[in-house]
Amino acid sequence: MLFTPGPTAVPPEVREAMAQPQPNSAVQPEFAERYDRLCRNLQQIYDTDHDVIVPGGEGILGLEAAIASLVAPGDRVLCVSNGIYGDGFADFVADYDGEAELVSAPYHEGFDLDAIEDALSADEEADEPFKLATLVHCETPTGTLNDLSPVLDLLDEYDVLSVVDAVSSLGGTPVPTDRIDVCLGASQKCFSAPPGLTTAAVSDRAWDAMEDREPTSLYTNLLPWRDTSDGFPYTHLDANVAALDVAVERVLEEGVESVIDRHERAAERCRQRGRDLGLSIYPDDSRSSPTVTAFHVPGEAQRIQQRVEADHDIVLATSLGDLADDILRVGHMGYNADVEKVDRVMDAIGDVIA
Incomplete structure (x- = not known):
């Protein structure tokens, strides 16, 4: 996935x-x-x-x-x-x-x-x-x-x-x-x-x-x-x-406004599930994109990414440059701007964190 x-x-x-x-x-x-x-x-x-x-x-x-x-x-x-x-x-x-x-x-x-x-x-x-x-x-x-x-x-x-x-x-x-x-x-x-x-x-x-x-x-x-x-x-x-x-x-065919609404719903679900897991959002909710959520997990991003893929067959991304191991990114954009898919991803992240 x-x-x-x-x-x-x-x-x-x-x-x-x-x-x-x-x-x-x-x-x-x-x-x-x-x-x-x-x-x-x-x-x-x-x-x-x-x-x-x-x-x-x-x-x-x-x-x-x-x-x-x-x-x-x-x-x-x-x-x-x-x-x-x-x-x-x-x-x-x-x-x-x-x-x-x-x-x-x-x-x-x-x-x-x-x-x-x-x-x-x-x-x-x-x-x-x-x-x-x-x-x-x-x-x-x-x-x-x-x-x-x-x-x-x-x-x-x-x-x-x-x-x-x-x-x-x-x-x-x-x-x-x-x-x-x-x-x-x-x-x-x-x-x-x-x-x-x-x-x-x-x-x-x-x-x-x-x-x-x-x-x-x-x-x-x-x-x-x-x-x-x-x-x-x-x-x-x-x-x-x-x-x-x-x-x-x-x-x-879906309608541009409907697509934008779908991205907003997927983003909000992702961030709420992240908050429930005790994760911090980077930079903050008010300036986070509806297309991608960045969770601030200093020093843990690559480990979580690797475990999520190995244990759940879900591919996530970390950040780039100095933040490469500090940010875990969930890309709820396009075809993946879907609340049910987001729930599956966040269940996997929660399992790895636990």
Whole structure:
């Protein structure tokens, strides 16, 4: 039983779609029709009028490609962070010879709004203003759901483009996509499709900024996906597209609001069962994501993870970096946002703790 916060368990009908013979993405119009339908359906989940594209490549491709598509050497980027993936955006900026200014907060706290506003106001005096800012909606390693609205308000005030990693939140909780210039998702999280595809909602002004950026790459470049009417930039992952197409249709058949409610119920059950077992939630209930719960078990996470798998055949995740043995993560997202499945997982954790 795979209960990690991505890749998630994949429903049978999604696996079956992937196993079927696929049309050739280069020459058969059936593939383009499927791709276009998928993009239109994703717009409903993103709840946006922005263009939605689906490049071939795991979700990290989207994060890097957003930077590669927008950041030219010397461009200044404000990287807002309170976690590993927020920090990682600054590394991507450096890789493409941009100048990253990292505004960090402790991993157990929310964004530092005062520091963000200080950086933006000081930037008005700079010769080169910030071109864009990066944020993470759900910091999966700590289960933290960040409030984007106050930061987006500031970015609007200072006319700075926004790039948001919504990989672990999209499809499980509302995302203010229409306020974001590049909003990134991935197939293997709340959609419960296999890894291999990035999704991105891109605003008109983000496209314009990409047009002004002299491209240095084909693969890590979102711009060629703006218009695929004459073909795709490279051979697409036809079986992955078929799987994601079915996975997204499952979400729409259930109804986006119903899916979000299901995630909320699963998260609340997980946390209540954790509290009953005496477990602490990281960072706290008020800022925990509906898609993943992080239990703070200092020095015990890997032992519990291994025992749960060995004794109950359930695969959980620990955290990353310095918190790798301090946080045990339960990924109730997508297909696994189910109260009965959560109860089975928490019964296993309780048995191991006892």
